[in-house]
Amino acid sequence: MSVNRLLRVGSVAVASLGVLALSACGSDPEPSGSSSPGSSTSSAGAECPQGTLNAEGSSAQKNAIDEVISKYNEKCADVTVNYNPTGSGAGVKQFNANQVDFAGSDSALKPDEMTAATKRCGGNPAIDLPMVIGPVAIAINVDGVDKFVLDGPTAAKIFQGTIKTWNDPAIAKLNPGVTFPSAPISVFFRSDESGTTENFTKYLKASGGGAWTGEPAKKWTGTGAGKEKSAGVAEGVKSTKNSITYVEWSYAVDNKLTIAQIDNGSGTPIELTADSAGKALAAAQPAGTGSDLALKLDYATKAAGAYPIILVTYEIACTKGLPAEKTALVKSFLSYFVSKDGQASLTDLNYAPLPAEIQTKVDAAIQAIS
C-alpha cells in the first residue's frame, strides 16, 4: 500500500466524519409563539448587551431560571445565558473559583464563603439577591386520602420516626372524618446534600415543638429511606403506597401527589399556593449587612394564611469587580429576572413570585452593581 493509498483512505474517513458533522448547519429554534411578533424585535435595544453569561448552582431554581432565560431571550436575542443546576454548594464553589459569572444558591453565603467570594470579586463584597420563592410540599400517597392536614409537631414526629403508623391518634386528630390505614408510614428523604432538606429541617426544628431532635442541615438526620434528588423522592412516593416525603412544590404537582395542608398554629389549615407562600416571605427578616439582601425566614410564623415551609433561592453576584461587559450582562439579566415580567412567568411553574416590596429592594441592589 502506498502513501497515496493511505492518504486516500484517511481522507475518506475524515471527509465522512466532516460531512456527518456539517451536513446540517444548526440553528436555534424560533422563539415560542407566545411572544407577539412586534415586541420580540429589539423593543428594548438599549438595555440589551451582547455576550454569554455562565451561571451554576441550585437545582431548586432550575425550572424558574430556565423559563426566565427563555423569556429574556425573546427580549434580548443576542445574549446567551447558561445555567447548570448542579446544586447550591457546587454553584458557590464554582463562583468562588472564578468559573461562573453568578451562582444560584438556596442559602445565603456563609461567612467563610463570603470571604472567598470577596476575593473572587477583586476585593469587593458579593451580594445575595433573593429571586424566587420555592415552596416545599409535604407530599403523601395514601389510598383514599386526597385532603391531608399536618401541623409542625406532627410532621416533626413523622419525619423523626416517633409516629410510625398512619392511624396514629395525632394524625387522626388533625384530619377528622378521614380514615387512615393501619399501615406503617414509609418516609423518603433526599440522600444527596440539599438546600431543600436544610430548609425543611429548619421548619421542623422551629415549629416541631421539640419533636425534631437533629440540627438543621443539608444532610438528612431523620428516619426513612434515601432517594437521590427531588425526582427520586417524588418517584419514590408515587410508586410506594402509604409513603410521605418533602419535595419542591413543582415535583409534587408534576407527579400528581397529594399535598398536605399545613396548620401553622393560626387555627386554619393552609393550602399551598403562590399567595400563601408569598405571605410567609413577608414575615421574613433581613439578615444581610449593607446592600446584601439575605433573608431570615420565620419558619414558626403563625401569621394567618402563611404557608411556612418555603425556601428562598438567591442569585449570588459580585457588587463590583467583574469585567465591564460581564457586569452589563449580569445587570441586564438579573434585573429582567426580578422585573414584573420575569416574576410573572414563575407562578405557572409552581414557584411563588417575590412580594412587590422585596422586588423593589432587589432591583435597587442590582442597579447598584457596577
Added chain:
Amino acid sequence: MTAITENKPAYDGQALDLTGKSGARAFKNTLATVLIVLAFLIAMIPLLWILGTVISKGYHLLLNADWWSQSQRGITVRRQGGGAYHAIMGTLIMSLITALIAVPIAVLGAVYLVEYGKGTRAARVVSFMIDILTGVPSIVAALFIYAVWITIFGFNRVGFAVSLSLVLLMLPVVLRSTEEMLKLVPDELREASYALGVPKWKTIMKVVVPTAFGGIVTGVMLGLARVMGETAPLLILVGYSKNINLNPFNGFMGALPTMINQDRTELALQPAADRVWAAALTLILLVLVLNVLARLVARFSAIKSK
C-alpha cells in the same frame, strides 16, 4: 475443527450408525448445545431490551429534521421542540480533538513498543504504565485534568479540558489495539524489505503500518466509541449549555451524555422524557455509525493477498 474435518472421510458411512447408538454422547452434545444457546439468549436479553426500549421511546423525535439542526435554546422542560444539534456537535468536536491528540501518540507509542523497544527496560516500563492507564476510571482522569487545568493553571472549564481527559482514556485502548495489529504483521515482510536495502523507518512507514492499517483504524474507532459516551469528564470539566457553542476553548458546551443527564431529573414531564430517550438513541446511533465506518475502512484498506 481441523481434526474433525480430517477424520470425516475415514468414518464416512459409519458416522450415522455411531451417533445413533451412543445415546449418552448425543445427550451430552444436545445438552451442551442447549446450554450454550441459552447462555447466548440470556446475554442477548438485556441488549435487545435496551435497544428496544430506547428505539421505541426515542425514535419519533429523531424523525423530525429539527432534532438534527436546532439547539435547545429557549426550550424548557415543559416545552416541546428544539433539537440536539448543540449536543451532537459538542460530542463530535470533543471526540475529534481527543482523537487528534490521542491517535498519533498511541500509534507512535505502539510502533516504538513493537519495532524499536522490544525487550528493553524502557518498553517494559511504557507497557506497564499503559496497563495502569487502562485501569484508570474516567472520574479519576477527569479530576486529574481538573487539578492541572483549573487548580494549577487557573483556566476556565472548557470543552478542550474534556478532550484532554478523554485522551487519557482513549490512549491505552488505541495503543494496545495498534500494538496487537503491528505484532500480527509477519516478520517475513520486514525481512524482505530489509533485504532490499530499505531502511527501518521506511519499512515501518511503507510496509508495517500500511499492512496493519485496517486494524489500526478499527482500534481508533473503538476508542472513539469508548470515549463518546463518557459522562464524568463532561460533568466536571465543562458546563452544559443548551446553546450552540462550537468553540472548544471558550464557554460551556453541550454534549449528548450531559443532555441526557440534564433532563433526567424531570422525567415526570413528557417533553423532557422524550428528549432523554431521543438523546440516548442519538448517542447509540453515533457510536453505531462510527463502528460501521470502522468496518468499511478496515475492509477497503485490507491488503489483498493474491
